[in-house]
Amino acid sequence: xxxxxxxxxFRGDLSPTREETARAKERFMSQINPGRTPIHHHVIKWxxxxxxxxxxxxxxxxxxxYADQSNVAxxxxxxxxxxxxxxxxxxxxxxxxxxxxxxxxAQRRIREIEQVxxxxxxxxxxxxxxLEQDFQHEADTTVDQAQKLNIEMPRRRALCQVLLNTDNxxxxxxxxxxxxxxCQPGQQEQESEKDD
Amino acid sequence: xxxxxxxxxxxxxLRAGDSRAGEQIFDHFYPQIYRFLVVRLGHRETAQDLTQxxxxxxxxxxxxxxxxxxxxxxxxxxIARNTMIDYFRQKKPQYLEDMEQGGAAIPDxxxxxxxxxxxxxxxNIVRTLSQEEQELFQLHFIADMSYADLAAIxxxxxANLRVAIHRLRQKIIRNHE
Numbered sequence: 001x002x003x004x005x006x007x008x009x010f011r012g013d014l015s016p017t018r019e020e021t022a023r024a025k026e027r028f029m030s031q032i033n034p035g036r037t038p039i040h041h042h043v044i045k046w047x048x049x050x051x052x053x054x055x056x057x058x059x060x061x062x063x064x065x066y067a068d069q070s071n072v073a074x075x076x077x078x079x080x081x082x083x084x085x086x087x088x089x090x091x092x093x094x095x096x097x098x099x100x101x102x103x104x105x106a107q108r109r110i111r112e113i114e115q116v117x118x119x120x121x122x123x124x125x126x127x128x129x130x131l132e133q134d135f136q137h138e139a140d141t142t143v144d145q146a147q148k149l150n151i152e153m154p155r156r157r158a159l160c161q162v163l164l165n166t167d168n169x170x171x172x173x174x175x176x177x178x179x180x181x182x183c184q185p186g187q188q189e190q191e192s193e194k195d196d
Numbered sequence: 197x198x199x200x201x202x203x204x205x206x207x208x209x210l211r212a213g214d215s216r217a218g219e220q221i222f223d224h225f226y227p228q229i230y231r232f233l234v235v236r237l238g239h240r241e242t243a244q245d246l247t248q249x250x251x252x253x254x255x256x257x258x259x260x261x262x263x264x265x266x267x268x269x270x271x272x273x274x275i276a277r278n279t280m281i282d283y284f285r286q287k288k289p290q291y292l293e294d295m296e297q298g299g300a301a302i303p304d305x306x307x308x309x310x311x312x313x314x315x316x317x318x319x320n321i322v323r324t325l326s327q328e329e330q331e332l333f334q335l336h337f338i339a340d341m342s343y344a345d346l347a348a349i350x351x352x353x354x355a356n357l358r359v360a361i362h363r364l365r366q367k368i369i370r371n372h373e
Contacts, residue, residue: 003337003365009315010338014231016244024248025222031255032210032218 064088071108073115074127099145103159106138139163207268211258221272222251229276232339236280246283250276269348321371329364336361 016024060081067078068085076082086105090098109131116127142163146156203224209217229250234243253275261271322333335341335349343354343361350357 003361006318007337007340009312010231011227011340013312013315014234014338015227016230016240016247020244021226024226024244024251025219027248028222028251028255029215029218031252032213032215 071111073119074112074131075116075119075121095145095149096151099142099149099151099159102138102142102145103162106135106142106163109135109138203268204263207258207261207271208263210254211261218255221254221268225272226251228339228341229272232276232334233280235334235338237283242283246279247276250279253279267348269345270351273349317372318368321368324371325364325367329367332357332360332364333368 063078063081064085067076067082068089072078072082086101090101093101113128113131113135116124116131121127142159143156146159151159203221206217206221210221226247230243230247233246234240237243237246250272254272257275261268322330325333332346332350335346341349343357346352346357347354352360
């Protein structure tokens with residue numbers, strides 16, 4: 001019978017559990033400093049989770065803001081943050097402001113297509129196709145919303161003109177037709193133009 | 197520095213409101229006192245409550261602690277013993293026999309605390325020893341107290357304690373064979 005072994009076995013058999021000890025210690029410490037409130041472990045876990053969440057949120061906001069302000073190219077690692085930023089800006093804007101934003105984003109897509117062409121990346125063609133689809137979506141949304149919101153004709157024409165001036169928009173006749181069609185004044189507007 | 201002096205200094209710091217000193221005292225003594233009480237009472241939950249009670253008394257009475265009157269190790273163990281005796285007094289009908297023996301005897305139902313047959317067998321042998329030997333066994337082998345701490349609470353020298361524990365071990369081995 002080994003002295004040390006026997007003590008170790010009794011220690012293993014009769015020691016308080018960690019949880020019991022932690023609870024007792026917390027009570028003891030709170031008696032030493034009555035102002036100290038007991039800190040429960042689940043509260044600590046939630047605090048860490050909250051801090052981690054806040055760090056992740058602020059990092060994302062920072063990256064989104066940087067990517068959006070710098071107008072990074074589609075080949076940039078932060079490009080998806082830029083697109084996320086655009087969605088957030090749209091979500092936070094009034095319908096009137098959204099029309100302007102869609103038009104700006106359409107122009108961004110055109111510039112991005114040029115950037116991809118210049119970068120000559122391996123999957124450049126796929127990216128160009130995707131960006132062109134995105135451009136068409138933004139341009140269509142611009143003209144559709146402008147019409148839906150009954151934006152006055154001169155401003156609507158200005159928006160259309162910006163879109164039509166881009167080479168890529170003109171390259172796709174179907175799209176060009178769509179934009180032109182939506183930028184024509186309606187019956188009422190034609191009459192009021194005649195009156196003027 | 198002598199371990200006794202270390203705890204005396206920590207006790208003085210605790211008296212001044214130093215929570216770190218309190219933490220060190222707790223970490224050292226809580227498991228020892230718990231194990232000592234659990235074997236005496238044969239019941240974990242009661243031992244847990246009483247051990248916690250010991251530490252609450254330490255905080256309440258630390259203002260009265262004076263190192264000139266004795267070492268902190270003996271002081272805290274005296275609180276642990278008194279807490280246990282008070283408990284036996286309150287539970288007089290059930291623990292009358294325990295109290296008559298000064299609370300030193302290990303109750304039969306304490307067997308359920310041990311997971312191995314070897315420990316149960318050792319405890320059965322310990323029950324046949326004198327009250328003083330049982331207490332020495334509980335403090336050294338179960339509470340896992342060092343010779344220095346044992347010397348502080350028993351008032352014996354470390355050399356005497358080493359001899360006593362050696363004899364105790366031989367006695368148990370003889371009975372075990």
